[in-house]
């Protein structure tokens with residue numbers, strides 16, 4: 124009889140249930156792009172906003188952070204700016220944050236809601252063009268809007284032959300986001316609503332080819348592998364501006380009581396493009412949309428939003444609608460402590476009272492409309508001896524205050 128030796132316990136330690144929970148939680152937070160802003164950075168942003176405003180905001184001023192996380196910007200606006208909690212709004216998609224909001228004595232009386240920050244929620248008073256200040260640090264990276272691709276998978280299940288778009292080419296990124304689970308009726312309805320609302324944004328159409336341009340898309344920049352990734356569609360012809368407009372119009376006109384017909388190639392094309400536009404691109408547009416004309420915006424974005432060649436159409440569009448006031452570079456290490464590794468920039472801007480339809484886009488021989496207005500740019504010099512984040516932010520704030528003071532007319 125063969126005797127088998129008793130099995131030795133494996134040397135590899137199994138993760139404890141708590142460690143497993145932590146890893147799952149980290150994964151979930153990564154998917155949501157959930158990296159919270161350190162308090163000193165949020166305080167700095169508030170102080171700059173007040174300086175740009177020309178002094179403290181009135182207590183009834185309204186502020187929103189549409190992807191508010193644990194609510195640092197709302198807390199700072201309350202504690203530093205003394206804003207009335209009735210005017211402090213925050214939304215976040217993550218239900219796990221709610222208990223923290225309820226436990227926080229400052230946030231408890233503010234207007235916090237677990238909803239998608241890219242969509243208006245009129246019942247909660249969250250609508251475009253409504254806020255004096257829009258401040259925050261929206262998600263970047265993570266799963267973004269890939270959930271929308273489930274709409275396409277559903278139709279693929281029903282009709283396995285339908286794999287082509289209106290140009291007879293495969294819909295971009297169609298396989299990403301596949302969960303294998305059929306959509307429930309309410310998930311299908313929610314994604315339908317999301318696709319319709321996002322369709323009203325301008326950013327996902329930015330990289331369409333001009334109507335008379337038959338050239339193929341340029342190869343992507345190395346610095347922005349993900350941004351608008353689905354829009355630079357390798358070597359296939361890009362849809363033109365008119366194609367996008369027609370498809371967006373079709374979706375806008377689609378009867379409210381009927382689900383979008385996701386077997387239609389032009390609807391599939393739009394959904395593919397929405398899903399593959401980076402979530403931070405949508406949120407940058409959202410910050411602008413939420414501000415009142417004349418309202419102030421302070422938003423932390425990945426550096427590519429401010430600098431990537433491929434996003435210049437987005438910047439041109441934005442600067443037609445807002446006056447850029449300041450661009451403050453942050454060192455990479457600001458977010459490494461909280462698990463992210465991106466180079467980021469803070470944009471300060473004011474929504475324009477009158478839009479420039481063509482954006483800030485002029486022929487070289489023309490004069491800039493705001494030729495006398497300067498945009499302040501700062502970059503951290505982390506190699507300098509004794510460099511510290513706090514000293515850097517303090518220095519930037521001091522110089523903004525000095526500039527504002529010197530610009531103020533002196534009393535005679």
Ligand SMILES: C[S@@+](CC[C@H](N)C(=O)[O-])C[C@H]1O[C@@H](n2cnc3c(N)ncnc32)[C@H](O)[C@@H]1O
Pocket residue numbers: 155156157158159160188189190191192193194195196214215216217238239240241259260261262263
């Ligand atoms: C980078 S964190 C920043 C949180 C907070 N603004 C801060 O600065 O600390 C981004 C937040 O966006 C949330 N988020 C991701 N997608 C969202 C969406 N579609 N709508 C609202 N919140 C979203 C995440 O859960 C996360 O809390």
